[in-house]
Amino acid sequence: MRACGRGAGGGRSRVALAALTVLAGCAAGCTVQPADGDGSGGPPVRIELPGGTPTASRAPDGDGRGSPGAGDDRPGTAPARQPPRVLWSPGDSGRDVRELQARLRQAAWLFHGPTGTYDGPTEEAVKGFQGKRGLPRTGRTDTVTWQRLLGMTREPGRWELYLMGGQPADAPDARCRTGRVLCISKSSRTLRWMVDGRTVSTMPVRFGSEYTPTREGVFRIYWKSRHHVSTLYDSPMPYAMFFSGGQAVHFSADFAARGYAGSSHGCVNVRDEAAIARLYAQVRDGDKVVVHW
Secondary structure, three states: OOOHHHHHHHHHHHHHHHHHHHHHHHHOOOEEOHHHHHOOOOOOOOEOOOOOOOOOOOOOOOOOOOOOOOOOEEEEOOOOOOOOOEEEOOOOOOOHHHHHHHHHHHOOOOOOOOOOOHHHHHHHHHHHHHHHHHOOOOOOOHHHHHHHHHOOOOOOOOOHOOOOOOOOOOOOOOHHOOOEEEEEEEOEEEEEEEEEEEEEEEEEEEEEEOOOOOEEEEEOOOOOEEEEEEOOOOOOOEEEEEEEEEEEEEHHHHHHHHHOOOOOOOOOHHHHHHHHHHHHHOOOOOOEEEEEH
């Protein structure tokens, strides 16, 4: 009769030896049929060795599906790509919108303004620019659209930003601070209508070319002509207020259409017909005119 301790130990030794023999013959992982104490077969066990093909596994969570880890690669788990940030959209206004419009003009996508207001034509111009470059045609200027436009254009100059007027007026000349004065600045291209030092209204104006310059100095309104037509150039000069020879402040349809792309023959042109109509009704013969830099 054999001793239980020796017989049991011998059985385990044989199982271990058999397992080691099998493992030595496995290069990348194999199925081992272990022997239990009585020599009967049990369920196969998959053994993975270094260098073998690993089997991905997750610890099950509450619903038994497995908890995603840091390296989770299941479909749909990648973060959604964020759309580019919108910089300006319809209804916005300001200096930045002026620059956008000026650059769209340079790229031949916009043919009016700049006005400083993100209006319908600006939205359509942005859509056209986006579509031509394979970008979503949203009509809103996002960071991607803006960078593409920056790469195709140059920084606009001051008068490009205010091609159709709207530039801020500079400080009034000292000679404009008393009485009733049309205070006209060549540096800011503006006309201030002032009464006793108070600015009543301001409007953009343009002047004569280098060959027909607008005279500078202090003058007086000596004649008003509501429906005047130039005898020299045969061109309309509505709401004309003459202050020096044939030079007058008057409405210009050309200025309204072309902005600072053109010039006068020496007169002070106003592009806003409603504004000069109001001004014409307030100005009297004898009121002072100051044209300065």
